[in-house]
Amino acid sequence: MTTTESTLMDEWNTLPWRKLERSVFKLQQRIYQASNRGDIKTVHRLQRLLLNSWAAKLLAVRKVTQDNQGKKTAGIDGIKSLTPSQRLTLSQNLKLDGKARPVRRVWIPKPGQPNEQRALGIPVMKERALQRLVQSALEPEWEARFEPNSYGFRPGRSCHDAIEAIFMAIRYKPKYVLDADLEKCFDRIEHQELLRKVKTLPQIRRQLKAWLQAGVIDQGQWFRTESGTIQGSPLSPLLANIAIHGIEEAVAKKYTRNPRRGFYLPIIVRYADDLVAVHDDLNIIREVQELIEMQLKPMGLRLKPEKTRITHTLKSENGPPGFDFLGFNIRQYPVGKTHSGKSPQGNLLGFKTIIKPAKSSIRRQARRLKTEIAERRDAGQQVLIKALRPVITGWGRYYSTVVSKRTFNYLDWVLCSILLAWAFRRHTGKNKGWIIRKYWSRTPGKLWTFQTPGGKHILPEHSQTPIRRHLKVIGKRSIYDGDWVYWSARLGRCPDVPARVSKLLQNQRGTCWECGLYFRDGDLMEVDHIIPRASGGRDAFHNWQLLHRHCHDRKTAEDRTAAGTNDNRQMIEEPCDAKVSSTVLKPSGGSDPVA
Numbered sequence: 108m109t110t111t112e113s114t115l116m117d118e119w120n121t122l123p124w125r126k127l128e129r130s131v132f133k134l135q136q137r138i139y140q141a142s143n144r145g146d147i148k149t150v151h152r153l154q155r156l157l158l159n160s161w162a163a164k165l166l167a168v169r170k171v172t173q174d175n176q177g178k179k180t181a182g183i184d185g186i187k188s189l190t191p192s193q194r195l196t197l198s199q200n201l202k203l204d205g206k207a208r209p210v211r212r213v214w215i216p217k218p219g220q221p222n223e224q225r226a227l228g229i230p231v232m233k234e235r236a237l238q239r240l241v242q243s244a245l246e247p248e249w250e251a252r253f254e255p256n257s258y259g260f261r262p263g264r265s266c267h268d269a270i271e272a273i274f275m276a277i278r279y280k281p282k283y284v285l286d287a288d289l290e291k292c293f294d295r296i297e298h299q300e301l302l303r304k305v306k307t308l309p310q311i312r313r314q315l316k317a318w319l320q321a322g323v324i325d326q327g328q329w330f331r332t333e334s335g336t337i338q339g340s341p342l343s344p345l346l347a348n349i350a351i352h353g354i355e356e357a358v359a360k361k362y363t364r365n366p367r368r369g370f371y372l373p374i375i376v377r378y379a380d381d382l383v384a385v386h387d388d389l390n391i392i393r394e395v396q397e398l399i400e401m402q403l404k405p406m407g408l409r410l411k412p413e414k415t416r417i418t419h420t421l422k423s424e425n426g427p428p429g430f431d432f433l434g435f436n437i438r439q440y441p442v443g444k445t446h447s448g449k450s451p452q453g454n455l456l457g458f459k460t461i462i463k464p465a466k467s468s469i470r471r472q473a474r475r476l477k478t479e480i481a482e483r484r485d486a487g488q489q490v491l492i493k494a495l496r497p498v499i500t501g502w503g504r505y506y507s508t509v510v511s512k513r514t515f516n517y518l519d520w521v522l523c524s525i526l527l528a529w530a531f532r533r534h535t536g537k538n539k540g541w542i543i544r545k546y547w548s549r550t551p552g553k554l555w556t557f558q559t560p561g562g563k564h565i566l567p568e569h570s571q572t573p574i575r576r577h578l579k580v581i582g583k584r585s586i587y588d589g590d591w592v593y594w595s596a597r598l599g600r601c602p603d604v605p606a607r608v609s610k611l612l613q614n615q616r617g618t619c620w621e622c623g624l625y626f627r628d629g630d631l632m633e634v635d636h637i638i639p640r641a642s643g644g645r646d647a648f649h650n651w652q653l654l655h656r657h658c659h660d661r662k663t664a665e666d667r668t669a670a671g672t673n674d675n676r677q678m679i680e681e682p683c684d685a686k687v688s689s690t691v692l693k694p695s696g697g698s699d700p701v702a
C-alpha cells in the first residue's frame with residue numbers, strides 16, 4: 108500500500124460518520140413530518156437540500172461500496188469495488204444529471220432449480236450510489252403516505268407483521284378471503300403512469316425517467332426497457348410499492364357510507380406483490396377484487412388469474428378452507444367448547460385459528476436438507492454440520508412465531524433419516540450400532556444428537572427453536588418518526604434475527620458500540636471480537652459485540668495497525684460468522700425464508 112493511498116484511506120475512515128448520519132437522518136425526519144402534514148412544498152425543498160448535501164452523498168456511496176453484501180458483481184463498466192480514494196471522488200461527482208447508463212444483465216440459476224435461470228440486472232457503481240441517494244430522499248416522503256397494511260420492502264416491517272395482521276382480522280369471525288398475486292409486477296409497471304404517480308421534483312423525475320428507459324445489455328447487445336421498474340436497483344422495491352399504493356384508500360372510500368349496522372371495512376393486507384382481502388360477506392370480496400383490478404389497470408398491472416382465488420377461512424368453498432400467504436398456512440378449524448377460543452365478550456367461538464408452515468414450504472425445506480447432504484456425500488461430519496446449521500436455524504426462526512412444533516418434529520425426523528443414510532453409506536463394512544455411535548452421541552438429559560466426538564460441533568434441531576408470538580408493528584408507524592427505543596426493541600425481537608445477535612442487541616440497548624448510533628432495520632450487523640482472536644481474544648459472549656458492518660471494517664483495520672501488521676495479505680481475516688443481512692428484502696411469496 109502506498110502512502111498516498113493510505114492517507115486517503117484514513118481520510119475516508121476518519122470522516123465524521125456519526126455526525127453525517129445524524130444530519131441526514133434529521134433531514135429525512137423533516138421530510139417525513141412535512142409529508143405527514145401534506146406540505147408538499149416543504150417536502151420538495153428539503154429533498155432538494157438532501158440531494159445536494161455532501162453528507163447524504165457520502166452515505167450513499169458508503170452504502171453501495173461497503174454495506175452491500177454479495178453485490179460483488181460488476182456493471183457494464185467492469186468495476187466491482189472501489190478504493191477509499193475512489194469512493195471520495197465518486198461522492199464528489201454524485202449529481203443528478205438526467206443521464207443513465209444501461210444495466211448489465213446476468214443470468215443466475217434459480218435457488219433449488221439449477222436448470223432454470225433468473226435474470227439479474229446490475230447497474231454500474233455510480234448509478235447504484237445515485238439511486239441510493241434518490242431513495243434516501245423519496246423514502247421518507249412515501250413512508251408517511253404508505254398504507255398501514257402494506258408490509259413488503261418497507262423499513263421496520265416484515266412478513267411476520269403481515270401474518271399477525273391477518274390473524275387479527277379473522278380471529279373472532281370466520282371470513283371470506285381473496286388470495287391474489289400480481290402478475291410480474293416488477294416487469295409490467297407503465298413508466299409514464301409511474302412517473303405521474305411519483306409526482307416529484309423535476310430533477311428527480313428526469314433522472315427516474317432516464318433510469319427507467321436506460322435499457323439492458325445482455326451479452327453485448329442493447330435491449331430497450333418498455334416497462335417495469337429499474338432493474339437491480341435499490342430504488343425498485345420502493346417504486347413498485349408506489350405503483351401499487353392506494354388499494355386500501357380506494358376500499359375505504361368506496362365503503363365509508365355503508366348504512367348497515369356492524370359493517371366493517373374489508374381488510375387488505377399486502378406484502379409487495381402478494382395480497383389478501385378479508386371480509387365476512389362474499390359479495391363484498393368479489394367487489395373488492397373488481398376494485399383492485401380497476402385500481403391496478405392503468406399501471407399495467409393485473410392479478411394473476413391462476414393464482415387468484417376466493418376461499419373461506421373455515422368452510423370448504425372452492426376447495427379446502429384456508430389459504431397460504433408468504434409461506435404460512437392460515438386456516439380455522441371447528442372445535443368443541445373445551446378448545447374453543449372466546450370472543451372479547453366472552454362468548455364461545457366454536458373454532459380455532461391456526462397458522463402454521465405451509466405444506467409447500469415444508470416440502471421445500473425437506474428438499475433443501477436432502478440436497479445439502481447429497482452435495483456433501485464425502486465431506487467430513489464437521490463440514491456437513493456447518494453447512495446444515497444455517498439452513499435449520501434460519502427456517503426455524505422464520506416459523507418461530509406460529510404453530511410450528513409438529514412441523515419442526517416432522518422435519519427433524521426427515522433430517523434424521525437422511526443423515527442415517529448418509530452415515531451408513533460411508534461405512535459399508537461396519538455394523539449399524541458402531542456407525543451410529545460414531546456420529547451420534549447422547550448428552551446427559553438429551554436424546555441422541557448428531558455431533559462430532561467430544562461434542563465440539565453439534566447439529567441443531569428444528570424443534571429447539573422456541574416458539575414466540577410476534578408483536579405486529581403499530582398502525583402507520585414508520586422508522587422516520589425517530590422513536591429509536593421502539594424501533595431498536597423491535598429489531599431485537601425480530602424473528603429473523605439469530606438468538607445471539609438478539610441477546611447482544613439487548614445488551615447494547617440497540618446501539619452500535621463503535622459509532623454509538625442505533626441500529627436501523629436494513630443495517631448490516633456483524634458480531635465482532637472485542638479483543639481480536641489473533642491477539643488471544645476468546646470466542647465467548649463477554650468478548651462479543653455487535654457492530655455495523657462499516658464500523659466493523661474500520662475497527663478491524665485499526666486492530667491490524669495496533670498489532671503492527673499493516674499488510675492486508677499477511678493478516679488473518681477475523682472470522683465474522685454472524686452476518687445478519689437486511690430483513691427487508693425478502694423474496695416475495697416467502698419462497699426462500701432462509702435467504
Ligand SMILES: [Zn+2]
Nearest residue numbers: 619622655658
Ligand atoms: Zn456503527
